[in-house]
Structures are given as structure tokens and as C-alpha cells.
Amino acid sequence: MFVYADHAATTEMSPVAIEKMTDALKTVWGNPSSLHTVGQEAKVVLEKAREEIAAVLGAEPREITFTSGGSESDNQAILSAVALGAAKGKKHIVSTKFEHHAVLHTLQKLEKQGYEVTYLDVHQNGIVAAEDVAAAIRPDTALVTVMFANNEIGTIQPVREIGAVCRQAGVLFHTDAVQAVGHLPINVRDDNIDLLSLSAHKFHGPKGIGVLYARRGVRLSSLIEGGAQERGKRAGTENIPAIVGMAAALTEAAENMEANTAKVTAMREKLIRGLRGIPYAHLNGDRTRRVPGTVNFCFEGIEGESLLLLLDAKGISASSGSACTSGSLDPSHVLLALGLPHEVAHGSLRLSIDETNTDAEVDYMIRSVEEVVSYLRRMSPVWEDLENGKRKHFFAEYESEEK
Numbered sequence: 001m002f003v004y005a006d007h008a009a010t011t012e013m014s015p016v017a018i019e020k021m022t023d024a025l026k027t028v029w030g031n032p033s034s035l036h037t038v039g040q041e042a043k044v045v046l047e048k049a050r051e052e053i054a055a056v057l058g059a060e061p062r063e064i065t066f067t068s069g070g071s072e073s074d075n076q077a078i079l080s081a082v083a084l085g086a087a088k089g090k091k092h093i094v095s096t097k098f099e100h101h102a103v104l105h106t107l108q109k110l111e112k113q114g115y116e117v118t119y120l121d122v123h124q125n126g127i128v129a130a131e132d133v134a135a136a137i138r139p140d141t142a143l144v145t146v147m148f149a150n151n152e153i154g155t156i157q158p159v160r161e162i163g164a165v166c167r168q169a170g171v172l173f174h175t176d177a178v179q180a181v182g183h184l185p186i187n188v189r190d191d192n193i194d195l196l197s198l199s200a201h202k203f204h205g206p207k208g209i210g211v212l213y214a215r216r217g218v219r220l221s222s223l224i225e226g227g228a229q230e231r232g233k234r235a236g237t238e239n240i241p242a243i244v245g246m247a248a249a250l251t252e253a254a255e256n257m258e259a260n261t262a263k264v265t266a267m268r269e270k271l272i273r274g275l276r277g278i279p280y281a282h283l284n285g286d287r288t289r290r291v292p293g294t295v296n297f298c299f300e301g302i303e304g305e306s307l308l309l310l311l312d313a314k315g316i317s318a319s320s321g322s323a324c325t326s327g328s329l330d331p332s333h334v335l336l337a338l339g340l341p342h343e344v345a346h347g348s349l350r351l352s353i354d355e356t357n358t359d360a361e362v363d364y365m366i367r368s369v370e371e372v373v374s375y376l377r378r379m380s381p382v383w384e385d386l387e388n389g390k391r392k393h394f395f396a397e398y399e400s401e402e403k
């Protein structure tokens with residue numbers, strides 16, 4: 001059996017999006033900046049896609065800037081907010097310990113340039129408290145950046161409450177919503193969001209295309225200089241076929257969201273129940289406040305890398321966390337932020353499913369993970385120490401359902 005369970009890393013394109021995109025590749029090749037008919041026809045298609053995306057987010061078309069994806073949007077959002085703050089002498093930023101590296105590395109770069117960043121704790125459940133954000137805001141705070149849903153453990157943050165706290169304090173609020181858009185209902189107005197990043201390939205759209213939403217009145221600084229495309233905020237001829245594919249994928253995801261959520265949540269619950277049947281297994285992050293499809297477990301006494309390779313041999317594509325950290329020997333910064341010790345954080349597994357998965361695949365994953373975990377434990381010196389009491393177990397043998 002082949003099971004793709006790494007939808008938090010990327011998704012397969014939807015057939016509808018492929019069709020619209022290939023159609024645009026063939027027919028909409030004009031440069032939308034050209035004044036002639038071919039160019040203006042492309043401009044119409046571009047603006048129609050912008051309207052379509054704005055409508056799904058509850059935004060105005062002029063608040064939508066096309067970028068190359070989530071990473072670029074995160075960079076531009078943060079650097080723009082910081083530039084606006086610096087003009088007023090504000091050099092402090094509030095964020096969390098478990099952001100995506102596109103956010104964290106940008107913040108680290110700013111720290112080297114003299115900015116100060118407060119990295120909030122995300123507690124054991126993987127959720128930052130809005131009160132903690134409120135307490136961290138200072139008179140010189142230029143920006144709060146907190147992700148909508150975490151890419152490794154799937155926990156959803158109280159974005160609307162955090163946004164309200166920021167509004168009250170007069171601080172700009174950015175959210176990396178790459179794991180949330182297309183999967184959770186989002187309305188930038190109701191959710192008090194000033195800046196939002198999204199990426200098409202996380203909701204069955206093409207790779208290399210994304211959006212930075214900036215509320216009207218929030219001035220973006222450009223990362224790429226050149227022509228006056230995107231209202232002068234992002235130079236370079238627009239990738240219209242990819243933009244068309246993204247708009248189609250987003251509209252489709254929004255239309256099917258309710259049905260998909262019901263189906264995927266039911267499969268996820270079955271997956272959680274099944275994996276909790278493995279001794280000394282632990283579900284990372286809040287039990288229920290999570291995106292429909294992402295689960296992340298730690299299994300004591302094993303290495304996540306070996307687990308992944310053996311699962312791959314059984315036809316299962318999974319991850320130990322974010323695609324960006326796999327291959328490195330450091331344990332995930334997200335799991336460490338939850339307070340897990342290094343040796344436990346090493347034994348992690350992320351399974352991210354969506355509506356294209358099936359119940360039979362969930363059964364197969366549960367069976368396969370059980371087999372592989374017990375196989376690896378038979379060969380693990382750490383597990384032997386745990387069994388004969390030389391080392392203490394970190395988790396209870398079985399987690400209670402209520403938790």
C-alpha cells in the first residue's frame with residue numbers, strides 16, 4: 001500500500017487547479033504590464049484571480065500581493081512592519097519559540113541588527129496565550145508575529161484574541177497562516193489580522209506562489225526592486241499561470257472545507273486512538289485545538305529518522321517534523337519548545353493527512369507504526385535501559401483519553 005501522509009510538507013495539485021493552470025499557460029502568456037491587447041487580457045485574468053483570493057480571505061483585492069510563497073511573504077511582512085516601527089523608534093518584536101524558520105531566521109537576522117525579540121513560550125499544549133502576548137507588548141513594540149497553526153504539531157493559536165490585543169495596543173499583527181489557509185475558516189477582518197502569509201502548495205495549488213495580505217494602510221516595503229508590479233511592492237513579471245492555479249485551488253478548498261474537515265477529523269481521531277495504543281507513545285500538542293489533518297507523536301526509546309526510513313519502506317511517506325529540519329541531527333525546535341527533553345524529541349513522527357487519504361490507509365498506518373516501533377525498540381539500547389529501570393520513562397505507559 002502507498003500512503004502519502006506528509007501534506008504539511010506539500011500537497012499534490014488538484015486536477016481542477018492543474019486544468020486551469022495549464023489552460024492559462026497556453027492562452028494567457030501576455031505581460032500584464034503591457035499596454036496592448038495581449039497584455040491587457042493577461043491583466044484581466046490576473047486581477048480576476050486577485051479578486052477571487054481576496055473574497056475567500058474577506059479582504060479587498062488591493063490588499064493582496066503575490067509573492068513566491070510562504071517564506072517570501074513571512075520575510076516581507078516582518079521586514080515591512082519593522083521598517084514602519086523603526087521610523088517611530090520602535091525596535092521590539094514579540095513572537096513565539098515555535099514559529100517556522102522563515103519567521104525565526106528573519107527575526108534572528110534582525111536581532112543581529114539591534115532589534116530585540118521576545119520569544120513567547122507555547123506551553124505544554126503548543127498554544128501561546130493571548131494574555132502572554134499582551135504582557136509582552138511594550139511601548140517600543142513594532143510587531144507581533146504568531147503563526148495561525150503550527151506546521152509540526154498542528155496546534156491552532158488564538159489568532160483573533162491575539163489580534164484584538166494588538167489592535168488595542170496599536171501594534172501590527174502578522175500571522176503565518178500557511179498551514180491554516182484552505183483548511184480552517186479565516187477572515188482577515190474578523191480575525192483582526194494586519195499581515196498574513198499563505199502558500200499555494202499547502203492547499204493543492206502549485207509551488208513557488210503565495211500571497212502576502214496587508215491591511216489597507218499598512219505600507220509594505222519591497223524585498224525585490226525593479227518594475228512597478230504589485231503596486232510597486234514586489235517587482236517582477238507576475239507568474240499568471242501559477243496565480244490562476246492558486247486561486248482555483250483556494251476556491252475549491254474553501255467550497256469543500258466543511259465536508260473535508262468532517263472527513264479528515266474523523267480519520268485523524270482514529271489515527272490518534274490507534275497510535276495511543278502503543279505503549280509510551282505521546283501525542284504532542286493540544287488534544288483538540290489542532291488543524292484537521294496533523295498529528296505528531298513521540299515514541300520513547302527510538303530514533304525518528306529510523307522510524308521514517310522503515311515506514312517509507314512500507315510505502316508510507318511521513319515526516320519527523322518540518323521538511324526543513326529533516327536531515328539535521330538537532331531535535332525539532334518545536335518539540336523542545338513544548339518542554340520535551342532532547343532524547344524524547346528525537347523519537348518524533350508527524351503524520352499529516354487530508355481528504356485524499358482513506359480509512360483503509362489510516363488502518364494501515366496504525367498497524368505499520370506499531371510494527372516498526374516495536375521492531376526498533378527491540379534493537380534500542382535506550383529502550384533496554386527503560387525496560388530494566390536504568391532510565392526513567394518520561395511518559396505514562398498509556399495516555400488517558402480525556403487529556
Ligand SMILES: *Cc1c(COP(=O)(O)O)cnc(C)c1O
Pocket residue numbers: 008009068069070071072074100102147149150151176177178179199200202208209210
Ligand atoms: C511551508 C511553510 C512555509 C514556507 O512556505 P513556502 O511556500 O514553502 O516558502 C512557511 N510557514 C509555514 C508554517 C509552512 O508550513
